[in-house]
Amino acid sequence: MxxxxxxxxxxxxxxxxxxxxxxxxxxxxxxxxxxxxxxxxxxxxxxxxxxxxxxxxxxxxxxxxxxxxxxxxxxxxxxxxxxxxxxxxxxxxxxxxxxxxxxxxxxxxxxxxxxxxxxxxxxxxxxxxxxxxxxxxxxxxxxxxxxxxxxxxxxxxxxxxxxxxxxxxxxxxxxxxxxxxxxxxxxxxxxxxxxxxxxxxxxxxxxxxxFSADGAQIIIHGVSTHPGYAFRKLENALKIAGDILAALPKAELSPETTQEREGFIHPVSFSGIQEKATIDFILRDFTTDGLLHKQQVLRGIMESVMAQYPGSSAELLVQEQYRxxxxxxxxxxxxxxxxxxxxxxxxxxxxxxxxxxxxxxxxxxxxxxxxxxxxxxxxxxxxxxxxxxxxxxxxxxxxxxxxxxxxxxxx
Known part of the structure; x- marks a missing residue:
């Protein structure tokens, strides 16, 4: 044997x-x-x-x-x-x-x-x-x-x-x-x-x-125009995505700053062009209420950034992964x-x-x-x-x- x-x-x-x-x-x-x-x-x-x-x-x-x-x-x-x-x-x-x-x-x-x-x-x-x-x-x-x-x-x-x-x-x-x-x-x-x-x-x-787990995706629709004639017209979706990423919590709610029963918001991929960009996230917490809180935090960051770009729009999509x-x-x-x-x-x-x-x-x-x-x-x-x-x-x-x-x- x-x-x-x-x-x-x-x-x-x-x-x-x-x-x-x-x-x-x-x-x-x-x-x-x-x-x-x-x-x-x-x-x-x-x-x-x-x-x-x-x-x-x-x-x-x-x-x-x-x-x-x-x-x-x-x-x-x-x-x-x-x-x-x-x-x-x-x-x-x-x-x-x-x-x-x-x-x-x-x-x-x-x-x-x-x-x-x-x-x-x-x-x-x-x-x-x-x-x-x-x-x-x-x-x-x-x-x-x-x-x-x-x-x-x-x-x-x-x-x-x-x-x-x-x-x-x-x-x-x-x-x-x-x-x-x-x-x-x-x-x-x-x-x-x-x-x-x-x-x-x-x-x-x-x-x-x-963990309970959700996947989240932010899709950003910017305003695209020829860069030579972009004065006060262009709203670059890539830069908007960068602002959203930069606004994520750094001292909390991230994998590198959490342990034990603390959950997090974690960006895992980023792609796009100046007209449209996409950021994929994973959300993790031990409770469903904790996941909902993280969705709210992410939505708040997105809306706060988007307020600076009146010609652009963004949507947050959330999909359940496991519980x-x-x-x-x-x-x-x-x-x-x-x-x-x-x-x-x-x-x-x-x-x-x-x-x-x-x-x-x-x-x-x-x-x-x-x-x-x-x-x-x-x-x-x-x-x-x-x-x-x-x-x-x-x-x-x-x-x-x-x-x-x-x-x-x-x-």
Whole structure:
């Protein structure tokens, strides 16, 4: 039976980077290479219904071993794609055995150095086996660590039918990193009642709360004329957009000045010509009221700037992206309680956290599948310094198995 490390090293060498500019689904065909391999491996361990659907989702079922008729059907979910922020091509994973705490210099780019004084939680890994990339790519622990952990737990459960559990569903999604991970998931086909994404950071963490998120766009219609004859006529949309950007709060309400439960207004793209310009924003807060406040702040800035340009106009468009999954999970406290107990049974001191971001679990929860997020051990994701420890991945496998037993015990 493959270990979680063997699976992980195999998976990260497959380039599965998603593409936010693509209109296809999945956004890149190369994601299907890993998804197809996962189907083969799931069938090899005995899950005969494993399949890859036309949209790039992998579905599989671990049959129940319990005779109880009312054990809830669980789902464990991870995403196969990696971030567009850093190359995922030709990843060369390196295992630093029994790390002694010294700086880890990545060999293909000596400027990339993992230091325990700089990277969150790295100082807790002395003596463990650390996996990194070689310095020119990301590693892909986000979220191939979760994929490897679910696969290893599935193989363990199949090999140990004496462990009582209900029906367990496996779901691997594409395109999570570009915000489309649940866009075409078939929940009826999946047939689960509760779920866990395995896509968290530090060992022992369990996240039941995410940001609520909106996308916003300001479209500016300026007054265009020949620049040689523009005196008191031209109102350049590019300059108007620049004024709006310059008027955004700097000491608050921005990612670089907020932390913990503070939300923000964040411009992510800007394009245009002198006649028309567009600014795209993301709005983030843990409450819907907080999002509405940020919309009002942004609208106030837009209107204040536009008052200086009487010949021009602007419009603010807002689109809902996802909502805080805690709104759903609070109605199903057993999802969180069982996750915390599973970690305690594994010898961990659970850490309950909020995510300053979102997961597939956010959307799944509001689609009708209550879903919390448990740790995969991934760290410094979306960067060349990404790392994971073998021991943390092994612990995640134990927690997944424990969860299956706990839900059966309590049925």
């Amino acid at each position: 493959s270990t979680v490390l063997e699976r992980f090293l195999r998976y990260v060498q497959i380039d599965t980077q998603s593409d936010p500019s693509s209109s296809s689904f999945p956004s890149t065909a190369k994601q299907l290479k890993l998804s197809s391999l996962l189907v083969e491996e799931l069938k090899a361990i005995g899950l005969g219904d494993a399949c890859l659907d036309e949209n790039g989702y992998v579905y599989a079922t671990i049959p129940a071993t319990s005779s109880k008729p009312n054990v809830p059907v669980l789902c464990f979910c991870s995403h196969v794609d990696t971030s567009p922020d850093v190359s995922g091509k030709d990843v060369k994973p390196l295992v630093h055995r029994q790390w002694d705490g010294s700086d880890i210099v990545l060999p293909d780019d000596g400027s990339q150095v993992l230091r325990k004084s700089e990277l969150h939680d790295l100082d807790k890994q002395i003596g463990n086996d650390i996996v990194t990339a070689s310095g020119t790519t990301l590693l892909g622990a986000d979220n191939k660590a979760g994929v490897a952990e679910i696969m290893t737990a599935a193989a363990f459960l199949v090999a140990h039918p004496e462990i009582p559990h209900g029906t367990v569903k496996i779901l691997f999604t594409p395109d999570e990193e570009v915000g489309r991970g649940t866009e075409k998931v078939d929940l009826e086909r999946l047939g689960a009642q509760f779920a866990y994404t395995v896509d968290g950071e530090a060992v022992g963490t369990m996240e039941d709360e995410t 805080n999954m805690k709104e759903v999970l609070d109605r199903y406290p057993q999802v969180v309680e069982n996750a915390l107990e599973a970690m305690k049974r594994a010898g961990l001191d659970p850490i309950r956290r909020s995510i300053r971001g979102g997961t597939d679990g956010s959307r799944l929860s509001f689609m009708g599948l209550p879903c919390a997020n448990i740790f995969a051990g991934e760290h410094a994701f979306h960067s060349k310094l990404e790392w994971v420890s073998v021991q943390d991945m092994e612990m995640a496998v134990k927690v997944i198995v424990n969860l299956c037993e706990i839900w059966e015990n309590k049925a």
